[in-house]
Amino acid sequence: MIKDHGLVGPDWICQKEVEFKDPDTGKTYRRKLDAFNTRTKQILEIKSNGGPDRREIPKDLAWAKDPNWKDSRAKFVFAEPQKADAKKFLGDMRQIAGDRVTEYNYRSDRVELAPKGGQRATSGLLEPPGQSGTTRGGATDLIRESRPTPKDMAEYLNRRNVANPGGLPRGPGGVDFSTLDLKYIGKPVKGKGVDFAFDANEDPTEKSGWGGKAKAQLISDAFFTWLALSPDKFWVNLNPDEPDRIMDAKFGKTDAGRVLLEADLQMKHxxxxxxxxxxxLGKRYWAALPKQNGYPCMPGLRNWIEPKTAQVREQDGGIYILDTPLRLKSTAQTTITPGPGTPICTPNEAETKAAQRVIDQMIVPAVEKTIxxxxxxxxxxxxxxxxxxxxYIRQQDAKAPTDYHKIINSGDVSRWPLRAPNQNWTREALFNKYRYIYTHGEFEYKIPANGTVQVYLVGGVDMSKQPKHNVSKARFTAQHRYLPRQAQTSVKTLTDNTDMTGRVLLGANTAADDTGTSTPTPTPTPTPTHTGRPTPTPTHSGGGGGSTHTPPPATPAPSEPGGDLAHTGNDSPIGLISGIAAALAVAGGALVWWMRRGKTAQE
Structure with missing residues (x-):
């Protein structure tokens, strides 16, 4: 407690007696505080279990209301997972005092040290060649217990509870694996493995806990896919004019490629x-579009996803991945593949720009939030x-060979095959689904116009330029004070992620070490979506096509990766992510790519 919360120096007093007055009742309470800072008026209340002392609740509520204490802050520390009364208490306190009330959660009921004799669960998550089946740690333990479906998980938890009714809490049922993501990866030291940590939402009801293996395996497989394939393979292309250029053949046999292609189609939807x-939103959108002959008019569109600046911190030889937001982009696009019917309008340049402004202001932000x-x-x-x-691993390997050295740019992804729920998944099948939607439409809208109701029928991912910002040490320490220690703890056992209330950390190490420790593209252009052009037929309209403009001929993807060098918080430019993730190529991809790159260079 002293170490984690800085309880040192002459300003801190233990068992300090103070008075709080409840302005609503006029009653004055005497309260003995566990720890109090006489200079900052910071209060620290320490609970050895997971609930508050009911005798102290009215006194603490009086503190929250007392105007004489409006400049003070209170932190409540729990040694065990919070009980229902603790959560209600904190909720009541925050309703009165807002962000002056914070919390910190330990897990004293979980043994942190790994057992002797190599009995911990093992897996192949993120492990390099030569360490088969040796990944060990808290993440491995919980993921091993996770079951594939909610029904399977419920049955497993029931059996476990019957066999051990007084057993330890915080099993896999306490983790919502649907929110699992990678949070930290340590420095790879040859022969010693690498530490890593996932984070996820906790589930106090312990009714989830299923699907952990599939989510963790996806992260691990994608990690190796990005290492094994060179950046010129990172493209997919849902263009109705190009059925023979959907995605690279090797990339198409990986879950990373599948996910990107499916996300592109989902984004269009x-x-x-x-x-x-x-x-x-839709009503306001159609009303705001420019009109042609009294009818709303919009151009054909292509939409794609690209990263916003990722927030990371490189520290102690590892990297903390703090935030990786995504951005949606949209622009006018024409294709030669027709949809049913004929376009109701052919917008001129001014109308196209006006419609794009409406789309960028109203539709794009809403869909970006969804993404x-x-x-x-x-x-x-x-x-x-x-x-x-x-x-990050590529960057470290360039400095000195790591255990991942033989994988990088090897072109061999056979060890991380497609694990799609539908084993018959193919890139061609998804393309055919997309092209059918493109040519037949997906949504039928009835838009009032000119005193009639007009039927409209309407209806990828470009991560090649991922700007990355390494946050400053001061900011990282202020906002993520406990994350380094928690990340190391998570390698051994489940622990809290106090960056975000209700999140937990679970990690492991890829080496066969019982203690679970170690020393610390090309830029193809985005794919087009359905053109979105309405047609005047009363039952069907050709939002999926109808353009008479011919796009430029398709050209091979450029051979050099695009993207700017990332800039870190310590003022040293590094190429951490110079061709990040995959991009979606469109007809004439190289031409548009060079135009985009040229514009960036001029700016």
């Missing part, structure tokens, strides 16, 4: 779903984070 005129938060994009976010970790 969500983009046009956001335009639904039956919603408030960064919705569960249907969770796998995309996992794959992207794995790419950040892989590029």
């Amino acid at each position: 969500d983009f046009y779903k956001a335009m639904d005129p039956d919603t408030d 960064n938060t919705a569960p249907q994009y969770a796998d995309l976010r996992r794959v992207y984070t794995a790419r950040v970790a892989a590029e």
